[in-house]
């Protein structure tokens with residue numbers, strides 16, 4: 624998709640067509656619209672600005688003929704719909720929808736009133752590099768301190784599957800820095816690679832932040848699906864994480880689930896692996912209480928005023 628000639632279309636078709644093309648473009652992609660008559664150019668500029676897209680270049684190529692080059696910008700809201708920030712709707716059965724960022728069709732369980740859908744990959748991918756770089760360079764031995772920093776990174780959303788690798792990444796980095804279980808950078812990368820495959824809780828019915836603890840045990844013990852004790856330990860750790868998240872109650876909050884999973888994992892790792900980990904307490908210290916539509920407020924032990 625490079626140059627789109629809108630000159631031969633009667634009004635309002637140039638705008639309708641431009642709107643469709645912009646909605647189908649992926650972030651970072653460029654398109655050049657060619658349009659005639661200044662008033663039509665101004666209408667097109669209005670549309671592009673209303674969509675917060677970036678005009679890269681604009682010129683008059685002949686008398687009353689204009690070319691306008693637009694780059695699809697990455698708009699990512701932290702709260703609610705990543706695209707338009709409207710409150711999200713939660714479906715009990717999936718609807719087919721096209722991801723606003725990558726254009727892939729998928730099963731949507733969460734959608735906004737404007738029918739925006741963002742797939743798990745598009746939630747995760749921009750965060751993975753930031754998470755990886757951060758945990759490979761941190762010197763912290765406290766998995767909660769590491770996780771809180773990761774959750775504050777600018778690519779993170781309030782809610783989303785990008786929280787699942789944070790559990791494994793924070794625990795493995797803290798173990799590496801504690802110098803107890805011979806955790807290497809390669810093991811941390813392996814943990815992130817596995818944990819980013821964990822799907823969203825709305826698909827599985829249960830929050831897979833708990834499975835991220837299982838990933839940590841598998842990475843520590845080099846377990847495979849044919850291992851005996853190691854596989855058993857991974858399941859027990861994940862089960863304890865799931866129980867801990869369950870006891871936090873609902874509605875779900877990814878920040879709360881990450882903390883509950885990590886506290887449980889610290890207990891498990893200290894008990895079975897003599898890991899000697901400590902995690903700072905976050906009771907009444909959550910920085911996200913006002914940013915989450917479904918915050919349990921005083922019913923959440925982390926609720927910060």
Ligand SMILES: [Zn+2]
Nearest residue numbers: 704707735739
């Ligand atoms: Zn939206």
Ligand SMILES: [Zn+2]
Nearest residue numbers: 722725742745
């Ligand atoms: Zn996508």
